[in-house]
Amino acid sequence: MQSAASDKPDRGVVVLRLGEIFLKGRNRRKFSGALVANARRLVASLDDVTVEPKHLRVLVRHPARLERQVLERLGHLFGLHSMAPAVVTARELEAIADAAVAEARAFAPGTTFKVESNRRDKSFPLTSMDVSREVGGRVQIATGLPVDVHQPARVIRVELTEEAGFVFSRILPGPGGLPVGTAGHTALLLSGGIDSPVAGWSAMRRGCTLSAIYFHSFPFTGDKTKEKVLDLARRLAVWHGPITVHVVHFTEVQKALRAAGPAELAVVLYRRMMMRAASLIAAGEGARALVTGENLGQVASQTLDNLAVIEEAAALPVLRPLVTFDKIEIIERAERIGTYELSIQPYDDCCSLFVPRHPATHARLIDAQRAEASLDVGEMARELAARAEAIRV
């Protein structure tokens, strides 16, 4: 087993396979350009790692000792369908076979395998079939592992390009989706809870960039909650690059809204005001939609009627990526993306004061508008947006 390590050259490469980007026809250049730029951002702090687009693939070349870090970081690259840590060889059968043997030596004894080859460079003297047969034979002789061309436990892949050969046997899944930056800018209504960070992540996975907007109700929510929201934004930024969080100081407006209407309408009035202020902040930075963690029926007030009355106050389309998720699905996703452990940290709850015991479940627009009639809601929203504090994380 000594040779497996010593055969390994000191440079490695990860071959990236792009996801739905292939479907995007003439837009392909834009999509792969964004993916390459995002990949470069992810590996920027690693020494001597390069990202180069090559035909339908992207190659990330790295010092062999950094393989684990490179793979870990590329795991945050939206638009990446899968990645294969490969060995780069000369375009010679000898070198390719040596690399394939080294790869196979890492397999468990008795593992069945086959070799699959792909010749992008048709000038190579052997056909793909020939390469597979030849390399497979040498691996079998060198390792004694059985070949099974129909149902192999492992597949050793050989790719031949004009410049080099690539040999790999591991294919790791990427996060899928579309590269961040290809779907336009959005504004995420971010709280300290479990849902909204997942909603933001879901929008990013469909290619959106985002800013976050957090409504802070000091002293009813403390500054630790604000820190927690910033920590959540930092966690999202791993997938996205730096994020601007707009902290909106909401307390006074919240008090005025509570005084203006019947108690059971309070939640709807707060959320309508959030939509107005968020629309202004979002429009100011060119966002094309708002993103929320709202869900149908998770709490009593999340009804279709209420969502409609709330949305009526928004000046931009409202995306609700989690609208049909079960809570358990949201939690699973939150755990997977690393926001759950932050979201469940204790935080202050303004509910005891601001949320009525029995919120309306079927609010009517006319009632909301009647309650708002005594207030200059437009001016209040402008004031909230103007006084928001922008923090880059």
Next chain:
Amino acid sequence: MSRPTDIYLDNAATTRVAREVSQVVVDCMEKEYGNTASAHHLGISAERRVKEARAQLLAAVGDAGGALGDVIWTSGGTESDALGVMGSARARGRRGHHIVYSSIEHSAVRQSIARMVRGGWQASEIPVDRDGVISLDALEKLIGEETQVVALMLVNNEIGTIQPVAEAARRVRVLRPDVHVHCDAVQALGKIPVDVGALGADSVAFSAHKIHGPKGSGALWIRHSAQLDAMWGGGGHQDGLRSGTLNVPGIAGMGEAVRIAIAEREQHAARWSGFATVLTEAARAAGCDVRVNGEAAPRAPHVISIAFRGIPAQPLLHTLESRGVLVSAGSACSERDRRPSHVLQAIDLGADFGTVRLSFGRETLADEVERAAAVLTDAVRSLR
């Protein structure tokens, strides 16, 4: 970073390290940095520091010279409680599997007991009355054939009530002479007189950072006759009860902090009682239903816990903070993601009361308390 405008009334949470103490700590880090186990002069001077701190602590708790017991240096109150409770229980595992403790013990004790319960032990909780004092009769009824450990805190960390530990230990021994009595005295040291002999406990837990000493430093006093199992193994330091190179800076710092706390205790206790009165009056001036938790019970002077009907705890804390007054808060109800206080529940404080705990240290000044009192009245009014 503390701000010049801060009025720090959260000394029961932790205290600022005294200048004299940090000097000792730095000296032990930079100059006398030896390992107490080393045979050369740096090792000897480090050992001398530890001996000095031991003498200071023993003298402070009424056991000068260590006639009754010895000191195990730990990482703080939590470890001291864990060693006192779990260590004694494990040493007695062959005799019985029952622990008795009060309903207002610190989490360090409660969670140590919870671990023993997961390992098959039984535990019984002694109820407290509405003023936060245990019922001695209830305690007696809970002591049985199987009982091995009784855990009682001397001063409660949330409401400051003093438990009748000495009388409790006496009554326990009448029923079961060989029970191990553990006492959490973390909030008592330097605040009220502590005399381990009079307490009658077998192990007593202390912490440095509550008395202007460094964090990460504490001690467990153990009676010579007490039996403990170590929590972990290692190089056999401290008679094998707590292996690990001694934290000489922390220990020496704790010794110095104890020395100061004992020398100044009476002088500060009188000031603190006055502060508590000023703040209680300010709370009552806000014009809502106000309760002093544990009001009728004997209480330590450095902490006062005030409950306001209809005022939620967290917003009150944040309002006070926004005006420079730093305190702790709690309530008996669960505020969605915040756990209710088991102490406030144990004294049956209504869920509609928000509580703030104001606690004082050697640096707390009368004019700060006057200003804080005005802020408190205002803050409560603004939230009504």
